[in-house]
Amino acid sequence: MLDVVVLVSGGGTNLQAIIDAVESGSITNTRITGVISNNKNAYALLRARDHGIANRCISPKDYASREEFNEKFIEAVDEWKPDLIVLAGFLVVIPPAMISKYRNRIINIHPSLIPSFCGTGFYGLKVHEAALSRGVKVVGATVHFVDEGTDTGPIILQKAVEVELDDTPEILQKRVMEQAEWKILPRAIDLIANGKVTVRAGKAIVSQ
Ligand code: GRF
Numbered sequence: 080m081l082d083v084v085v086l087v088s089g090g091g092t093n094l095q096a097i098i099d100a101v102e103s104g105s106i107t108n109t110r111i112t113g114v115i116s117n118n119k120n121a122y123a124l125l126r127a128r129d130h131g132i133a134n135r136c137i138s139p140k141d142y143a144s145r146e147e148f149n150e151k152f153i154e155a156v157d158e159w160k161p162d163l164i165v166l167a168g169f170l171v172v173i174p175p176a177m178i179s180k181y182r183n184r185i186i187n188i189h190p191s192l193i194p195s196f197c198g199t200g201f202y203g204l205k206v207h208e209a210a211l212s213r214g215v216k217v218v219g220a221t222v223h224f225v226d227e228g229t230d231t232g233p234i235i236l237q238k239a240v241e242v243e244l245d246d247t248p249e250i251l252q253k254r255v256m257e258q259a260e261w262k263i264l265p266r267a268i269d270l271i272a273n274g275k276v277t278v279r280a281g282k283a284i285v286s287q
Contacts, residue, residue, distance in 0.1 A: 114126075
């Protein structure tokens with residue numbers, strides 16, 4: 080059984096996709112042991128509550144220094160003994176100590192086809208604004224392991240989405256979520272839970 084802790088900051092539609100997939104059986108061998116948000120008003124926390132999943136808020140704002148927050152944050156995650164940590168729209172920088180402690184056991188969903196439109200400053204709507212302003216015809220999403228860089232870890236799954244003529248950043252963001260993010264994030268968790276993802280020489284090898 081893969082014990083998963085999900086980290087969220089906002090609406091939590093990706094969290095919802097994971098919960099639904101666990102409940103419907105399209106993610107197997109997995110249970111969500113807890114959800115952590117840095118934002119006490121995150122709608123994602125209500126989604127966890129509604130499904131009887133343990134949840135809590137831990138915010139950098141409540142600590143005198145980033146070091147102190149990082150320490151308490153790692154403790155909070157450790158308490159739920161995760162086999163896998165899922166960043167589902169989590170906007171806080173992951174402490175380096177957590178990355179090395181959970182090497183190749185933290186995954187993130189990014190709303191572009193990495194290495195396009197990723198790295199520092201590319202988050203939320205900014206990703207879709209940049210894609211539209213460059214005029215690309217295909218966008219998408221990526222699930223990857225988290226390493227010390229920004230969006231640089233081994234890529235597990237990607238899915239492409241067509242750009243349409245009248246797209247705005249908001250419309251494109253929604254289509255990327257519906258057609259790519261909500262599909263490949265649950266799929267990646269199921270693959271990991273069933274031992275189908277390994278990392279070799281810095282690359283994720285996926286046997287489907
Ligand atoms: C998603 O677009 C995700 O790719 C990005 O943040 C957004 C989170 O949305 N990193 P939600 O909170 O899952 O609805």
